[in-house]
Amino acid sequence: KQEVTQIPAALSVPEGENLVLNCSFTDSAIYNLQWFRQDPGKGLTSLLLIQSSQREQTSGRLNASLDKSSGRSTLYIAASQPGDSATYLCAVKGSGSRLTFGEGTQLTVNP
Amino acid sequence: DVKVTQSSRYLVKRTGEKVFLECVQDMDHENMFWYRQDPGLGLRLIYFSYDVKMKEKGDIPEGYSVSREKKERFSLILESASTNQTSMYLCASSPPAGSRSYEQYFGPGTRLTVT
Numbered sequence: 199k200q201e202v203t204q205i206p207a208a209l210s211v212p213e214g215e216n217l218v219l220n221c222s223f224t225d226s227a228i229y230n231l232q233w234f235r236q237d238p239g240k241g242l243t244s245l246l247l248i249q250s251s252q253r254e255q256t257s258g259r260l261n262a263s264l265d266k267s268s269g270r271s272t273l274y275i276a277a278s279q280p281g282d283s284a285t286y287l288c289a290v291k292g293s294g295s296r297l298t299f300g301e302g303t304q305l306t307v308n309p
Numbered sequence: 310d311v312k313v314t315q316s317s318r319y320l321v322k323r324t325g326e327k328v329f330l331e332c333v334q335d336m337d338h339e340n341m342f343w344y345r346q347d348p349g350l351g352l353r354l355i356y357f358s359y360d361v362k363m364k365e366k367g368d369i370p371e372g373y374s375v376s377r378e379k380k381e382r383f384s385l386i387l388e389s390a391s392t393n394q395t396s397m398y399l400c401a402s403s404p405p406a407g408s409r410s411y412e413q414y415f416g417p418g419t420r421l422t423v424t
Contacts, residue, residue, distance in 0.1 A: 232412060241399055242415040295340050295359060295406040297413055299352045
């Protein structure tokens with residue numbers, strides 16, 4: 199059974215810092231990996247999708263990497279801003295339609 | 310842009326009531342999902358549907374049922390609401406499992422309180 203772990207559970211940084219969020223998964227036979235952002239009391243917004251054949255994806259200040267063989271993904275946020283404060287979740291897809299989610303990292307960027 | 314909408318952002322119901330949560334997507338997706346999200350427990354899949362009138366149990370289907378009569382609409386039904394069903398409910402949709410562009414898109418969530 200696939201298990202997804204996100205470390206750290208919470209992170210607080212000053213504005214302007216570059217930061218890395220980690221996601222690890224136990225079964226490397228994944229189809230893709232998706233990073234989401236969730237603001238308090240809201241739904242999930244998809245940030246980046248990495249296919250199993252890809253090593254990284256970039257969108258603006260965000261860069262997600264994937265090392266399938268070691269079961270790891272990272273989300274790099276450059277020059278963090280208070281508006282980046284949210285919970286970030288990663289999810290992996292196997293051969294079926296279901297996603298397996300991590301518990302998330304709660305990020306606070308302090309002005 | 311894919312749009313997934315949910316009928317209510319906030320809902321307050323009494324114990325024993327029958328509750329309907331509605332979800333609509335506009336991308337002609339085959340798959341639709343219902344999750345609940347609770348602090349410390351993360352996202353848990355209740356049910357999903359891979360086609361009209363087709364459904365599959367998720368990890369926590371007890372106390373819930375679903376209905377998918379049209380491709381764009383997926384309803385979650387709490388037959389007799391209980392206080393332990395107080396939660397955030399999230400709907401999502403996606404293309405089929407084998408799609409090259411497989412990605413799940415989420416609605417804004419419904420915060421349900423059962424008193």
